[in-house]
Amino acid sequence: xxxxxxxxxxxxxxxxxxxxxxxxxxxxxxxxxxxxxxxxxxxxxxxxxxxxxxxxxxxxxxxxxxxxxxxxxxxxxxxxxxxxxxxxxxxxxxxxxxxxxxxxxxxxxxxxxxxxxxxxxxxxxxxxxxxxxxxxxxxxxxxxxxxxxxxxxxxxxxxxxxxxxxxxxxxxxxxxxxxxxxxxxxxxxxxxxxxxxxxxxxxxxxxxxxxxxxxxxxxxxxxxxxxxxxxxxxxxxxxxxxxxxx
Numbered sequence: 001x002x003x004x005x006x007x008x009x010x011x012x013x014x015x016x017x018x019x020x021x022x023x024x025x026x027x028x029x030x031x032x033x034x035x036x037x038x039x040x041x042x043x044x045x046x047x048x049x050x051x052x053x054x055x056x057x058x059x060x061x062x063x064x065x066x067x068x069x070x071x072x073x074x075x076x077x078x079x080x081x082x083x084x085x086x087x088x089x090x091x092x093x094x095x096x097x098x099x100x101x102x103x104x105x106x107x108x109x110x111x112x113x114x115x116x117x118x119x120x121x122x123x124x125x126x127x128x129x130x131x132x133x134x135x136x137x138x139x140x141x142x143x144x145x146x147x148x149x150x151x152x153x154x155x156x157x158x159x160x161x162x163x164x165x166x167x168x169x170x171x172x173x174x175x176x177x178x179x180x181x182x183x184x185x186x187x188x189x190x191x192x193x194x195x196x197x198x199x200x201x202x203x204x205x206x207x208x209x210x211x212x213x214x215x216x217x218x219x220x221x222x223x224x225x226x227x228x229x230x231x232x233x234x235x236x237x238x239x240x241x242x243x244x245x246x
Contacts, residue, residue: 023126024127027123027126027127028127034080034084034086035084035085038084038086044087044088047081047087047088047091048091049091049208049209049210049211052094052098052205053205056098059095059099060099063099070099071100074092074095074099074108075108075111075112075115076112077092078092078108078109078112078113078116079112079113079119080116081116082112082113082115082119082120082166082167082170083115083116083117083123084120085120089113090198090214091211092109093105093109093113093198093199093202094198094201094202094205094208094211094214095202096108096199096202097199097201097202097203098202099202101199102196102199102202105195105199105202106192106195106199109195110188110191110192110195113166113187113195114184114187117166117170117187118183118184120167120170120174121170121171121173121174121183122174122180123174124170124171124172124173124174125175126174128174129174129175132175144177148176148177150233151176151178151182151183151186152182152185152186153230153233154231155169155173155178155183155186155187155190156186156189156190156227157190157228157230157231158190158227159186159187159191160190160194160223160224160226160230161223161226162215162220162223166191190230193222193223193226197214197219198214201214
């Protein structure tokens with residue numbers, strides 16, 4: 001027999017699977033199901049300024065009679081709305097100020113929005129980041145590194161300037177290498193000004209006819225200045241490096 005004895009077994013190199021794990025499929029399906037149900041049952045109708053104004057007496061009475069339950073329900077609804085990237089965040093913030101006052105409303109909004117944003121961030125990171133890095137890693141490397149070094153300032157700026165949609169920042173941040181602790185801190189701090197403005201406006205709910213009345217050009221300009229101020233340390237470091245200073 002030529003070539004000696006045949007090996008009893010051949011070790012095969014397993015092919016790299018491109019299929020998603022079951023966990024990712026379940027989470028993606030849950031997100032799609034919730035979003036589809038929200039629009040199919042027209043739940044956005046209940047998250048409108050008109051609906052809030054029509055039911056303000058009932059909501060205020062329930063809050064006065066069942067304060068703890070009202071707070072728990074508000075936190076849960078706001079958290080889910082943010083986690084699933086559904087519309088209605090500004091309206092819910094307005095409702096928080098109307099029901100709980102400017103200060104407590106801002107605190108409750110901050111807790112719920114930060115929690116929901118973190119869940120959206122984690123879902124985006126779990127579902128998409130590996131794929132994005134495999135597909136575009138060679139192009140995103142410098143951007144990822146820059147974001148990692150200045151993550152807090154970058155994210156704080158994005159949170160302060162209303163031009164960047166809240167839900168989009170949640171999802172895109174999950175594709176970066178930002179530390180979750182930095183993400184939570186920058187989000188919690190960055191949404192305070194906007195949350196307070198809308199929660200405070202909620203105290204005059206009866207006189208508000210449009211959410212655009214709250215986000216006036218002066219208010220938006222102030223947020224933009226705050227965002228640029230948050231970005232100042234990053235710009236300063238870049239200027240120093242380019243100038244050749246130590």
